Amino acid sequence: MVQKRKIAYINLTTKKLSQKAMPKKIRTMYIGGRGIDMYMLYNHLKPKIDPLSPQNVLLVGAGLLGGIPCLGSGRCDIAAKSPLTGAVGDSNIGGFFAPELRFTGFDHLAITGKAEKPVYLLVKNDEIEIKEASHLWGKDTFETQTIIRKDQDDENIKSLVIGVAGENLVKFANILTGMKNSAGRTGMGCVMGSKNLKAIAARGTTPLEFAHPDRLLEYCRQMNDMITSTRWSKAQSRWGTMIIYSNTNTTGLIRTRNFQLNRLEEGQDLEPENIDRYSIGTSGCYGCAVHCRHRYVLREGPHAPLYGEGPEYTSLGAFGTMIDCRKMETILVANHLVNKYGVDTLETGGLIAWAMELYEKGILNDKMTDGLKLEWGNEEALYEMITNIAHRKGFGNTLADGFKKAIAKIGNGSEYYAIQVKGMSNLHSDERPTPSFALGIATSTRGADHLRSRPAIDMYGLPEDLLEEVYGGPVASEYNSYYGKPRMVWWQERLYAVTDSIGLCKFQTVFCSVHAPQWKEFSKLIQLATGVEISETQLMEIGERIYTIERLFNLREGFSRKDDNLPERYFKEPTPIGLPVAKNKKIDREKFSKMLDEYYKLHGWGNDGIPTAGTLKKLGLDKEPSNLI
Amino acid sequence: MSEVRCLNCLKRFSVRQKAETATCPKCKTKYRISWPTPNQAKIRGLA
Amino acid sequence: MQKMLAVDPEKCTGCRLCETSCSIYNEKTCTPEKARIRVTKWENEGIYIPMVCQQCDIPICESVCPMHAIKRDSNTQALVIDKELCVGCRLCMQFCPFGGIGVDDETKKIIKCDLCNGEPICVKFCQPMALQYVDANTLNTRKRRAAAKRFSDILKKMLATI
Numbered sequence: 001m002v003q004k005r006k007i008a009y010i011n012l013t014t015k016k017l018s019q020k021a022m023p024k025k026i027r028t029m030y031i032g033g034r035g036i037d038m039y040m041l042y043n044h045l046k047p048k049i050d051p052l053s054p055q056n057v058l059l060v061g062a063g064l065l066g067g068i069p070c071l072g073s074g075r076c077d078i079a080a081k082s083p084l085t086g087a088v089g090d091s092n093i094g095g096f097f098a099p100e101l102r103f104t105g106f107d108h109l110a111i112t113g114k115a116e117k118p119v120y121l122l123v124k125n126d127e128i129e130i131k132e133a134s135h136l137w138g139k140d141t142f143e144t145q146t147i148i149r150k151d152q153d154d155e156n157i158k159s160l161v162i163g164v165a166g167e168n169l170v171k172f173a174n175i176l177t178g179m180k181n182s183a184g185r186t187g188m189g190c191v192m193g194s195k196n197l198k199a200i201a202a203r204g205t206t207p208l209e210f211a212h213p214d215r216l217l218e219y220c221r222q223m224n225d226m227i228t229s230t231r232w233s234k235a236q237s238r239w240g241t242m243i244i245y246s247n248t249n250t251t252g253l254i255r256t257r258n259f260q261l262n263r264l265e266e267g268q269d270l271e272p273e274n275i276d277r278y279s280i281g282t283s284g285c286y287g288c289a290v291h292c293r294h295r296y297v298l299r300e301g302p303h304a305p306l307y308g309e310g311p312e313y314t315s316l317g318a319f320g321t322m323i324d325c326r327k328m329e330t331i332l333v334a335n336h337l338v339n340k341y342g343v344d345t346l347e348t349g350g351l352i353a354w355a356m357e358l359y360e361k362g363i364l365n366d367k368m369t370d371g372l373k374l375e376w377g378n379e380e381a382l383y384e385m386i387t388n389i390a391h392r393k394g395f396g397n398t399l400a401d402g403f404k405k406a407i408a409k410i411g412n413g414s415e416y417y418a419i420q421v422k423g424m425s426n427l428h429s430d431e432r433p434t435p436s437f438a439l440g441i442a443t444s445t446r447g448a449d450h451l452r453s454r455p456a457i458d459m460y461g462l463p464e465d466l467l468e469e470v471y472g473g474p475v476a477s478e479y480n481s482y483y484g485k486p487r488m489v490w491w492q493e494r495l496y497a498v499t500d501s502i503g504l505c506k507f508q509t510v511f512c513s514v515h516a517p518q519w520k521e522f523s524k525l526i527q528l529a530t531g532v533e534i535s536e537t538q539l540m541e542i543g544e545r546i547y548t549i550e551r552l553f554n555l556r557e558g559f560s561r562k563d564d565n566l567p568e569r570y571f572k573e574p575t576p577i578g579l580p581v582a583k584n585k586k587i588d589r590e591k592f593s594k595m596l597d598e599y600y601k602l603h604g605w606g607n608d609g610i611p612t613a614g615t616l617k618k619l620g621l622d623k624e625p626s627n628l629i
Numbered sequence: 630m631s632e633v634r635c636l637n638c639l640k641r642f643s644v645r646q647k648a649e650t651a652t653c654p655k656c657k658t659k660y661r662i663s664w665p666t667p668n669q670a671k672i673r674g675l676a
Numbered sequence: 677m678q679k680m681l682a683v684d685p686e687k688c689t690g691c692r693l694c695e696t697s698c699s700i701y702n703e704k705t706c707t708p709e710k711a712r713i714r715v716t717k718w719e720n721e722g723i724y725i726p727m728v729c730q731q732c733d734i735p736i737c738e739s740v741c742p743m744h745a746i747k748r749d750s751n752t753q754a755l756v757i758d759k760e761l762c763v764g765c766r767l768c769m770q771f772c773p774f775g776g777i778g779v780d781d782e783t784k785k786i787i788k789c790d791l792c793n794g795e796p797i798c799v800k801f802c803q804p805m806a807l808q809y810v811d812a813n814t815l816n817t818r819k820r821r822a823a824a825k826r827f828s829d830i831l832k833k834m835l836a837t838i
Contacts, residue, residue, distance in 0.1 A: 067696065067706045068696070068706070069693050069696040069697045069700065069706075069801060070693075096692070099706075103707070103708070103709075142720055145719075146720065155717075178719055179719060179720065179722070205707070205709040205781065206707075207703065207705035207706070207707040207710075208705055208706035208707065209705050210700070210704070210705065210706070213700050213704040213705070214704075216700070217697060217700045217701060217797070220697075221697075221800060221801065224693075224801070224803065228803055231669060234665055234666050234669050235665040235669070235671050237665075237803075238665035238666065239665060243665075243671065246663075246671060246672055246673055246674065247636055247672065249674070250636050250660070250672060250674050250675055251636045251637070267674075268674060271673055271674060273663050273673060280722060281686065281687070281689070281722070282689050282804075283689050283690055283722065283724075284689040284690060284691030285691065286691065286692055286696075287691060287692065287693055287696060288689075288691045288693075289691070289693065289801075289803035290803075291689035291691060291803070291804065295722035297722075307720065307721055307722055309722065460634065460639070461634070461639030579636060579637040579658065580637055580656075581636070581637050581638070581639075
């Protein structure tokens with residue numbers, strides 16, 4: 001059971017391998033996945049190390065419940081110090097890798113050092129081997145997985161791989177498994193590349209044991225019924241995460257032309273329903289009854305034949321609205337390209353949209369872009385830019401370093417146009433009409449991000465008594481309001497931290513539906529699977545501990561309250577179009593600052609954003625680093 | 630019959646089966662409708 | 677007519693809930709390796725095909741078994757293994773044309789789908805209904821109707837325009 005699970009330490013420089021049983025104390029304090037990764041990140045790293053140096057640690061952590069038959073239990077958390085932001089690097093990936101890793105007997109891998117030549121790791125039940133990977137270097141993400149399977153003559157191998165972007169140390173290179181599942185954010189693929197580590201392959205046949213298998217099975221079935229009976233899930237099963245576009249673009253909550261508009265007026269071709277033209281069916285991650293991505297085929301045109309998976313709502317913005325491309329086909333081609341090269345779809349789109357606005361403003365010119373006409377809607381320029389970023393070619397080399405460095409290099413007022421926080425691009429959502437979302441991207445420990453805290457149910461105008469019941473305090477029903485929104489963000493941050501730690505899909509908890517599983521159900525799943533009793537209140541405290549240790553990491557790296565901020569445009573430029581509810585809205589600087597005060601207070605942090613001594617003691621964080629694993 | 634939530638005033642209102650458009654009775658915003666399942670409507674875009 | 681475990685690969689999303697639920701139900705652990713049903717994938721082309729014992733009417737496994745350890749359940753008509761008799765020779769596995777039979781690595785004995793006494797757990801977990809436990813005639817009627825629907829739609833349109 002829980003106590004039997006292991007952690008492996010791999011030093012690629014010395015080739016030393018060791019393993020250890022996971023102490024129960026760590027489990028009860030941090031659970032698994034992201035929680036344990038964050039504990040190790042804080043404990044293993046010395047402050048201010050270069051993220052691309054051998055000292056950085058690449059942490060791979062399967063969730064505690066990885067492998068159970070419900071709620072998308074295939075999630076894996078990957079962490080390191082981020083080369084993109086210098087803050088917490090952390091990205092969660094679906095697909096089938098995490099369960100396969102758990103079938104080997106290992107739940108966590110901690111990889112340090114740097115291999116002399118390209119290598120990959122093969123984890124096969126109890127054995128870990130460092131294998132030669134020169135023949136894989138230069139291969140795309142799909143080929144790499146196929147070759148490893150062929151080499152090992154085993155179709156059931158699941159691999160985490162990097163593409164050429166990771167090899168070229170693109171700061172936002174991702175790690176991919178399958179055809180599209182990506183640990184996209186914060187440049188974890190770049191860290192892999194810096195270690196000369198092309199892939200991590202897993203194959204296991206070790207039984208995963210449970211405390212109460214029969215009752216667990218029945219409860220998992222109930223959980224699947226619970227999630228698939230929500231309205232949200234039914235729509236998402238049909239058209240994927242792209243369904244969000246119907247609401248955001250109609251309302252005027254979507255970044256268009258970088259940040260100039262908040263709706264793509266002639267965006268009908270990007271409506272999720274149009275994926276039916278290309279789809280051959282949907283596809284699910286491990287243990288998922290929702291199956292939110294499409295398997296699509298392009299049969300005609302210059303890019304045919306092409307098979308891909310997705311696209312997510314993210315790519316609709318990254319390669320659609322943000323750069324004013326209005327064709328679904330463009331999204332499908334660009335989505336395939338980023339997956340093939342192994343580069344984050346969101347960061348790539350965000351940077352290209354920014355560059356297009358700079359080009360329009362004359363801050364960039366043809367000479368600086370190597371003659372590439374970075375004009376709105378220029379899909380050929382988009383494809384070329386993606387390819388050039390992944391290969392660090394020409395102007396692509398500038399963007400490949402991410403916002404922080406590119407701003408420093410381009411200068412000339414370019415910073416104002418960059419929609420980023422802590423050096424990481426924001427999603428294509430426009431948070432000016434939604435203070436809760438705005439606070440969330442400002443406070444996220446990994447830089448601008450919607451997956452750390454987004455209370456998507458804020459959009460539904462739910463009754464205030466229901467909101468109070470969920471969030472444990474008063475929250476305004478209107479999403480334009482600032483009242484109670486810090487409480488929402490605080491609650492969601494802890495819930496998502498725990499979701500990422502037990503290894504279930506965030507979409508199958510209170511993200512888009514208030515009727516989805518949350519604390520109570522998680523507590524019961526943990527009890528049935530492991531026999532360990534962790535109450536709802538304890539789970540909330542674990543969420544707080546995880547979020548606070550991430551905060552401690554960032555503080556140690558020099559981040560502070562001033563970094564929990566929004567791009568200046570959020571305060572200065574009101575939204576120009578959209579439905580009345582979303583039009584002419586901007587974030588009020590003073591109210592935002594008050595939200596931040598209240599948010600810190602809820603966390604038990606001081607007004608400076610530093611956790612108080614009392615909070616640290618209460619959370620058992622007063623003696624960190626404790627170096628237990 | 631199925632319900633959708635108006636994206637402007639957030640009022641829930643009913644949409645008749647197989648309808649391709651619907652108008653919010655409160656704020657009069659007119660939408661195009663699509664059907665992820667035969668019994669569940671969703672807003673597709675502005676009409 | 678006897679019910680059968682019908683597989684519709686076009687509906688399969690590849691989530692492996694069938695494998696997982698099968699192994700927990702039968703083995704009390706999550707071990708897809710020991711699941712009686714496995715999803716075979718061509719990941720790079722997006723093709724997923726669940727493979728499971730077809731409970732053949734003329735079962736090769738039964739006829740090659742030297743120990744007569746494979747018998748038909750009178751209730752479900754599933755071909756079931758008598759573990760007392762099975763010697764783990766794996767002849768059935770070698771002769772089965774569908775890969776419907778596996779070997780338990782620990783006990784070295786044969787494992788195969790027994791239709792869970794008439795209530796297959798995998799069917800209960802398959803949300804897109806790629807797996808169904810249905811009467812063979814019903815299945816055929818449904819398929820026929822689905823195929824005919826295309827013609828029916830055309831006819832309806834033609835009649836409406838006349």
